[in-house]
Amino acid sequence: MIEIVDLKKSFNGKKVLDGVNLKIERGKITVIIGRSGEGKSVLLKHIIGLLKPDSGSIYLDGIDITKLDEKELNRIRRRFGMLFQGSALFDSMTVEENVAFPLVEHTDLPMEEIRAVVREKLRLVGLVGVEKMMPADLSGGMKKRVALARAIAMDPEIVLFDEPTTGLDPIMSDAIARLILDTQRNLHTTYVVITHDIPLTYKIADCVAMLHQGKIIECGTVEEIRRTSNPVVRQFLEGRAEGPIKVA
Amino acid sequence: MTGILEYLGRLAEGLVLHTGRMGTMLFQAFMWLFVPPFKFRNLFRQMEFVGVKSMFVVILTGSFTGMVLALQSYNALRRFGAESLVGPTVALSMTRELGPVLTGLMVTGRAGSAMATELGTMRVTEQIDALAAMAVNPIKYLVTPRLLAGVLMLPVLTVIADFVGIVGGYVIGVRVLNINPGTFIGRIMDFVKVEDIFNGLIKSVFFGLILTLVACYNGYHASGGAEGVGRATTVTVVLSSVLILVFDYFLTSIMFSS
Structure with a gap:
């Protein structure tokens, strides 16, 4: 490949x-x-x-x-999706906005559908109810998980x-x-x-x-x-x- | 001797390199203006950051500058019995010179430094790489809206600075120094032309571009962790301020020479 x-x-x-x-x-x-x-x-x-x-x-x-x-x-x-060493989450955005970012930028999906995809990807990495949190409020492990959810958001x-x-x-x-x-x-x-x-x-x-x-x-x-x-x-x-x- | 030549050579090399790279960034940011999709949310957020959030400091500096101008010019003009010219002195100084320059310097200190810090932090924490990895062009996403916000908002802030400066001068001239209000305003109308205000606003467009470009360039190319981000911020404030004053001279000599 x-x-x-x-x-x-x-x-x-x-x-x-x-x-x-x-x-x-x-x-x-x-x-x-x-x-x-x-x-x-x-x-x-x-x-x-x-x-x-x-x-x-x-x-x-x-x-x-x-x-x-x-x-x-x-x-x-x-x-491609990529998970960076320091997670590289956008610290001006919430967890939900971070995971939704590639979908918002590259698809015409309605916001409701994007939110559903975000919830699904976060569930896949074992995170529930963190959508409105800011990256600064997350632990190192949680940041990595959110970064992984973002990396797989577009099903790369x-x-x-x-x-x-x-x-x-x-x-x-x-x-x-x-x-x-x-x-x-x-x-x-x-x-x-x-x-x-x-x-x-x-x-x-x-x-x-x-x-x-x-x-x-x-x-x-x-x-x-x-x-x-x-x-x-x-x-x-x-x-x-x-x-x-x-x-x- | 060779040491001095080497130093000068390195200085010239650095100057050419950074000027070239800054020019390239400006060109790229300009070209991305015309490439869809157009996302206005990002632009409006930057306009709010550069414009609305700088308003307080601009009003404060503008009004006090107008007030001190009235005091100083009154003291000087009184010796020739020309107190009636305090109004035009304040108005012309503000619209031609101090409105745009002070606004440029204040916005550099408040918004330019913050921009350099934000982009510098994004660079050293790989957030800019993350944007590119997600197929989002960082120049289009980060630099273009900031430059546009600077170019659009600086004239607005300058108009506000001009206005509050003249009001400040009026308050001191009329209320404290007992100049006739009709004379104060009438003489302003006699001396200040529309092109004085307009040329000041053209200057502010250049200053908006200079301060946002310098901030974006230094932040975007920051390296070396927290120290590098700090360096980018310092360089931004110093370089923007110097460039604003240098460009002010040349723009003045071009626009007001006749």
Whole structure:
């Protein structure tokens, strides 16, 4: 469904992505793991066209989205939903207005119908009666849920998750992991998750890819990744400070 | 020596870069004006923010400026026995110069700084990226309505500042300094022409554009967390104020030179 070919990106002369190659399958949960600052978020922002690569391509059903202009890109973006690391809820709007936002902007549905969709999406992420609350009044976990409800409001084909459990306690992290699994099973959507949360990875991934020094160095199922002999991947999965990855 | 040249080079490079990027943002915001769908709710919200919510501070500064102008000009004009010219002095100063400039500076401090902070916070918390990810152009959604609100509301606020300034001058001139009210108003009618008011309003359109563009540009490109947002706000207030005064000189020299 999504094929990333030899993607390169530098910022101020520093190579962040140095030839990323990855295939993301339709209807599966692909988890991209890697250390902080390895360019995982940069990769995700390329997939939805928020950043343009220096070279390389990203094919979505055969169309190279890196070559599209803003108008064509916006048509493609409607097939995506994205959950940002800090949730990125609009803090001047209520929860209901946040979730309704893509529907208000891109559909001609009457307000009553939009409200019904919002209620349904909020119910799907386990939130009831929060419609009139402001994002500032929500806990971190609730914000993530509202952001997920907004991301799936338009029934997208692909949902991108940028560190969905960062800043959450282990119990809330597990709740979010379940939510990701449940919504994916219900909606049969393609999920791409970037994280350095290994327990989350084991819980949700159909396919795991590790990004290291600007390249995908390992890709496979959870079992394959667990059995890998690659010392870099092993060190990361086991969370050891000693090994081929040097702590700066 | 090379250090100075390097510094000047970097300064010039920064100036060209930011001017170019600001010009590009202005052009994009202008082009998005004509692209449907048109959502007026956003525009009205910004007009309320820039216009209605700045009214109090504009009335306050406008009236006191008119009052102090009356006092100062009375003291100066009395020496030549020309107290009757206090009215026109206040009216011309307000309509040509102080009405638009003070309004521009006050709105910069109140609305421009808030705009830069709001957009800067949206940038560093990825809300602007979220807009783009939801296929909503951030320039059309955030920048265009703010620029339009500035251009539309500054002349309205300037008219109010002009009016309350003249009223303030009248109160001091007539009630405190005992100038004949008929003389005060009659001389204003003799000296102040419609183009004095009109040219002041043209200035205010430019000032509205300058302050909203500088605010949107700095907020939109903010980086580096809370510190970056603070920097964007400070730069907005300083740069807008300086640009308003610089443009005021050039606009005055063009419009009132004849």
